[in-house]
Amino acid sequence: MLAVQKMRDGCPTDAIELLKRAEVLAENNETGLAMTYNNLACYYRKSLQLRTALTFLEKALAIEQKQPMSASKADTHLNMCAVLSQLSRHDHAMAHAYQAIIIVQSTLLMNHLPNPAGLMKADKEKNAHKGSAANKDKGMEQLQNSMTSSKEFKDRIAVLTIAYHNLAVEQEFMHMYHEAVASYRQAKEFANKYLGTDDTISRNLTQ
Structure with a gap:
């Protein structure tokens, strides 16, 4: 989005003008x-x-609460977490981090788990052709590799990693130190396993 790029480029006046224009244009488009x-x-x-x-985040969330669960709702909760943390409302920030985690995990399961009907059909076909257990395992491995290599999957894992990291930060503020350590560890494990140790997020988590 051009307005976002203007913010990144340090052009706030241009950014706010574009955003206000976008608000008018999206009047009849709740997602937009x-x-x-x-x-x-x-x-x-x-x-x-x-x-x-x-x-503005409360307005966005009010719209998204009426819609089916979507990945964008997790992003809104993470933004809420960040703003509330800056306002020193760490208990509320922590709650929004939890909500982001729940939503991302749910969308990952719904969108990336193999279709049970498809698996049953593939299993029957393999049995009909007297496929070996090794062939079946290889097929499952190929399916998993295809799933985890998709851009959408990695984008959601990135959000999940950030959500766990933000949760850990808020847990520290709430003096929940054991829980914070576990959340930091979970964030690092997700990043290293699914994004790779060379990914920017993974490197930032090791600093």
Whole structure:
């Protein structure tokens, strides 16, 4: 999105003009409006207008709560977590980190687990051709490799990793130190296993 790029380029005036225009254009498109509210929240958070950022995130979440569970809802919860943390509302921030984790895990399971009907059909076909157990295991391995190499899967794992890391940060603020250590460890394990040790997120978690 051009407005997001303008924010990254350090052009806040251009960014807010584009975002306000996008808000008008998305008036009858709830998905687009929720996305625009998220981007407006990012703009105001970057401008340290945290309460205004929180207001836009609440608007985005109100829209997304009426829609089927989607990956974007997890992103909104993570943005809420970040803003609430800056406002020192760490208990609420922690709750939003948990919500992000639940949503990402649910979407990963729904979208990336093998279809049971497809597995049963493949199993029957292998049995009909007297396929060996080794062939069956190889087929499952190929299916898993295909699943975990997709861009969508890795994008969601990145969000899940960040969610666990943010949860750990909030747990530290809440003096839940044992839980924080476990959450940091979980974030690192997800990153190393599914994103690779050379990924930027993985490297940041080891610093």
